[in-house]
Amino acid sequence: LPRGKGMASSSADIAAVLAAASHALGQLLAPEAILRLAVQVEPTDAVFMPGIVCLNQVTGRVQRTYHSLSYPQLTIFDTGGTVDTAACHAEAVGQEEHPWVPLLAALAQGERRLAEAATQSARWNQAVLPKDALEALLQEARACGALGLVAAHSGTVVGVIWPSQLAHDAIACRSAQLAQQFPELECLGISLMRDGGIEIL
Incomplete structure (x- = not known):
């Protein structure tokens, strides 16, 4: 990952270091x-938690866990630059609070509601x-048949969310079209949304 x-x-x-060390000691965390x-080290993403998890990245409080979501394909675009996660979260303190609860419930109501x-x-x-480029990309992506966008909250990437019934070749074609329309964005490829979790190989 970049x-x-x-x-x-x-x-x-x-997570990989903690899992590997605890596994080596015979006491898997x-x-x-x-x-x-x-979360004692830095604001943390839930990538190592099973399922799809909504959590407070600073406190580590789990808001909700989803185990049966639709997993669409995403085309990942990079808007450029890098972001310091800790500094970004510190800057967000005191920002306007938004009504998150309805959004959390919407995630489990199908891929269209998830995308919304x-x-x-x-x-x-x-x-x-x-x-x-967020609003312009959203408008053009929807014109191509996308359901919406997902954006890194402490990073530079944006994902275009495609309907699951759309074939991979069609997604690749439409992604290339978007990449041409937005030359300032770097297309990092197409990825399937998936569960989090730790795998010991």
Whole structure:
């Protein structure tokens, strides 16, 4: 994973070290224990938690866990630069609070509602970490058949959310079209949304 982009690279590093060390000692730490330790280092993403998890990245408080979401394909675009996660979260303190509860409930109501919730969250985060191309990319992506956008809250990447019934070749074609329309963005590829968790190989 590229660093400083909001793709949970540091959370993955921290979790991998804790999991590997505890495994080597024969006392594998539970994800909740890793979360408690990780948030003492820095604001932490839930990438190592099973399922899809909504949590407070600073305190480590788990708001909700989802185990049966629709997992759409995403085209990842990078808006450029890097972000210091800790500094970004410190700057967000005191920002306007938003009504998150309806969004949390919407996530479990199908991929279209998931995309709507992700898009609203990305728009709210513009006040903390603006991405210049966000609205224009959203408009063009929807014109291509996308459901919405997801944005890194402490990073530079934006994901275009595609309907699950859309074939990979069609997504690749439409992604290339968007990349042409937005030459200032770097297309990092197409990825399938998936569960979090730790795998010991």
